[in-house]
Amino acid sequence: MAMGSPCSIKVPGPTERGQLAANVCIVEAHRFESVYSRYTHDSVVAQINAAAGLKPVRIDAECRAIFNYAAVCYELSEGLFDVTAGVLRRIWTKTRTQRPTEAELAPVLGLIDFNLIEISDDSVFLPRVGMEIDLGGVVKEYAADALAQKVQSLGIDSAVINLGGDIYCVGSRTVDEGWQIGIVDPRGGAPVASVQLVNAGLATSGGYERFLEIDGKKYSHILDPQTGYPVDSLASVSVIADQTVVAGSAATIALLKGEAEGLKWLEALGCPYLAIGKTGQVMKGEGKDSEKIVSSETSGASANRQFKGFFNVKANR
Amino acid sequence: MFRAITIMLIMLVIGGCQAVEPWERDRLSRKDMQLIADPLEAQRTEQIFFSKEASSGGSAAAGGGCGCN
Amino acid sequence: MRKVDSSSLALLSAAALALPAFGATQPTERTLAVSTSVYQEDDLERSRLAFGDVERFKVKTNQFYVSAPMGRDWSGSVRYDNEAMSGASPWGTSVSADGQTDVIMSGASIDDSRNGLDVSLTRYFDQSSFSVSLGYSGEDDYHSRSVGMTFERDFFNRNTTLALSGSYSTDEITPTDAALYGRVPYKEKRSRSFYAGLTQLISPVAVLNVGLGLTSRRGFLSDPYKLRDVRPKQRLEKTVTASYRHYLDWRQTSLRFDYRYFWDSFDVRSQTLSASFMQNPRSDIAWGPTVRYYAQSEASFYRPFDQYALPVTQAQSSDFRLSSYGAWSYGIKARYQMGAIEFNGSLERYESDEGLGLDESVSAHPALVRFNVVSLGLEFKF
Numbered sequence: 211m212a213m214g215s216p217c218s219i220k221v222p223g224p225t226e227r228g229q230l231a232a233n234v235c236i237v238e239a240h241r242f243e244s245v246y247s248r249y250t251h252d253s254v255v256a257q258i259n260a261a262a263g264l265k266p267v268r269i270d271a272e273c274r275a276i277f278n279y280a281a282v283c284y285e286l287s288e289g290l291f292d293v294t295a296g297v298l299r300r301i302w303t304k305t306r307t308q309r310p311t312e313a314e315l316a317p318v319l320g321l322i323d324f325n326l327i328e329i330s331d332d333s334v335f336l337p338r339v340g341m342e343i344d345l346g347g348v349v350k351e352y353a354a355d356a357l358a359q360k361v362q363s364l365g366i367d368s369a370v371i372n373l374g375g376d377i378y379c380v381g382s383r384t385v386d387e388g389w390q391i392g393i394v395d396p397r398g399g400a401p402v403a404s405v406q407l408v409n410a411g412l413a414t415s416g417g418y419e420r421f422l423e424i425d426g427k428k429y430s431h432i433l434d435p436q437t438g439y440p441v442d443s444l445a446s447v448s449v450i451a452d453q454t455v456v457a458g459s460a461a462t463i464a465l466l467k468g469e470a471e472g473l474k475w476l477e478a479l480g481c482p483y484l485a486i487g488k489t490g491q492v493m494k495g496e497g498k499d500s501e502k503i504v505s506s507e508t509s510g511a512s513a514n515r516q517f518k519g520f521f522n523v524k525a526n527r
Numbered sequence: 528m529f530r531a532i533t534i535m536l537i538m539l540v541i542g543g544c545q546a547v548e549p550w551e552r553d554r555l556s557r558k559d560m561q562l563i564a565d566p567l568e569a570q571r572t573e574q575i576f577f578s579k580e581a582s583s584g585g586s587a588a589a590g591g592g593c594g595c596n
Numbered sequence: 597m598r599k600v601d602s603s604s605l606a607l608l609s610a611a612a613l614a615l616p617a618f619g620a621t622q623p624t625e626r627t628l629a630v631s632t633s634v635y636q637e638d639d640l641e642r643s644r645l646a647f648g649d650v651e652r653f654k655v656k657t658n659q660f661y662v663s664a665p666m667g668r669d670w671s672g673s674v675r676y677d678n679e680a681m682s683g684a685s686p687w688g689t690s691v692s693a694d695g696q697t698d699v700i701m702s703g704a705s706i707d708d709s710r711n712g713l714d715v716s717l718t719r720y721f722d723q724s725s726f727s728v729s730l731g732y733s734g735e736d737d738y739h740s741r742s743v744g745m746t747f748e749r750d751f752f753n754r755n756t757t758l759a760l761s762g763s764y765s766t767d768e769i770t771p772t773d774a775a776l777y778g779r780v781p782y783k784e785k786r787s788r789s790f791y792a793g794l795t796q797l798i799s800p801v802a803v804l805n806v807g808l809g810l811t812s813r814r815g816f817l818s819d820p821y822k823l824r825d826v827r828p829k830q831r832l833e834k835t836v837t838a839s840y841r842h843y844l845d846w847r848q849t850s851l852r853f854d855y856r857y858f859w860d861s862f863d864v865r866s867q868t869l870s871a872s873f874m875q876n877p878r879s880d881i882a883w884g885p886t887v888r889y890y891a892q893s894e895a896s897f898y899r900p901f902d903q904y905a906l907p908v909t910q911a912q913s914s915d916f917r918l919s920s921y922g923a924w925s926y927g928i929k930a931r932y933q934m935g936a937i938e939f940n941g942s943l944e945r946y947e948s949d950e951g952l953g954l955d956e957s958v959s960a961h962p963a964l965v966r967f968n969v970v971s972l973g974l975e976f977k978f
Contacts, residue, residue, distance in 0.1 A: 584811050
């Protein structure tokens, strides 16, 4: 277990090299966890949070790049994707018995604003006491990409990295078959769709894997940083992109935008996606770059990157 | 020369260039905004001007010569 | 409200690729490009010909380029070019009855080809990259081998990039029919070259590059085919360059400006200014005009016509390329993108004139060139 979710690496065949790659991935996944988790007290994220309102904390080039990436997401989502939104968890606790009031949320909302963060080349400072960042929404997906790069650098040309549903598929499973990845229904365990991926990332964002139950009502863990309340939106969004981190932020922003705006965002972005609505209806888009999608009859040996059998929605759900 | 570079570096930085953030670089990453937009075209024109004019160089270090000059 | 379209995806991807797992500014796509072009000089004015053929140089060039990322930290590229040259070139000059320079041309006998190969390998680090390149260029009568190195380092979150490079080349000159025409049989020259450049992002739509270059050449720097061409055995060349790129939202236009000031130990000074204006009226079409201005002063040992009375040890050359002149060139470039394939083409017209030179009142050199270049190519990314 790393990143707080089940993780796996799949390499075909029982080769030593495959075992080595798996071991490297485990070490690297734990590194990401120890550096960026907000739960371990010595992680850089925990240090930044502990120093809020006090002093800047030194960061390395990788951390700086992750902040840069988070800034792009913040800009593109017009403030919805905000790594400072984690403070809302103080209000939305598991032991909660009542829906929080606006008065209760107001002081916490004052701690949420990505633009408040003072980021320099080698340091990060949260200017207000009580501010908190959570890079989990970027790092887990990025870690899938980083692990995939590591695996490839070890000479493995076929593998699946799965970090709690954020998946990168290195190469294909066989010469003419991509990696088959299933997408689960938010309300039940059975996969609702499957997709074959070759050299592509897939990330799923949804309110179903982790949720809060208050007064018998399920609340998504996707919280709107502007209102402080959970977003009443799509149940789940899966996106395919060249990088898992891009797929992940595209999916998260889609959720944060609410159902109608979220679907518009996905269409405009032009990535292949599959979204599941509140009532379980499945919506999908092939993306603008339709060259990336080949029909299941075509052999994929020549294409570098492809999405085969594009989101075959299963008939008997 | 290194001193000149250092001075230029400082001038450029102090000169008040606003930092361009990564998410603002989509236009700068376009093909025609690169120093060399097309390597083949660059090589071709350099070869022609090298063989027909007395001046050459200025774009990274000069490579080998040819019998054209 | 920010408009969301596929450029949002490009932004996300660009930001993702800036993450360290993806390496520095490493290319993520493989590129394959081919291009073919024809260079054709205008005929010489017949009245100014003392001997030889009026039909001047023609060069057909084929170029091939491939570059690819290799693993997570490396990329490599290979460039091959082949040129087929034909036509006549100036052998020397003589003085006409009215005191003007006349040109002695070779017969239209030149029929040579050149093959060039460049291989380069780049290693990417967190904030820097290092590349090594090897080059070879071979003709019947000329062989050049070179090795170069470039180091690039990013500063201030990639707002600034410093590039340092150096190269070394050795050239062997073995003129054809050396015994028959009394040419030197074998000569060598060596060049060392250094460059330091700084690229600075000025704003989200502007980038500036400045550079200093230094090249030292030693050995046989004369033209072995000219009847009397004696140049110093050393040449030190210096350049200061500035390039500026500016983006306009109007038709997604890129304005490109390049300036170079050049001066050397032959006393040649020159200024070069080129500009182009590439616009995208549609996302799959780019086109634009190009213009280039060039002006140089004459070399200290330039003579309007060859003076055989001078001792052979004294530097002199009547090569038009060492005279005072200037040139304008105009052109148009266009590209069309069809899926992963880009088609490109260009036309260029170059006209040189002694009246544009940096020195005043010099006699006209009839060998100054005027030429056209037409090129067609395609580029494939995969």
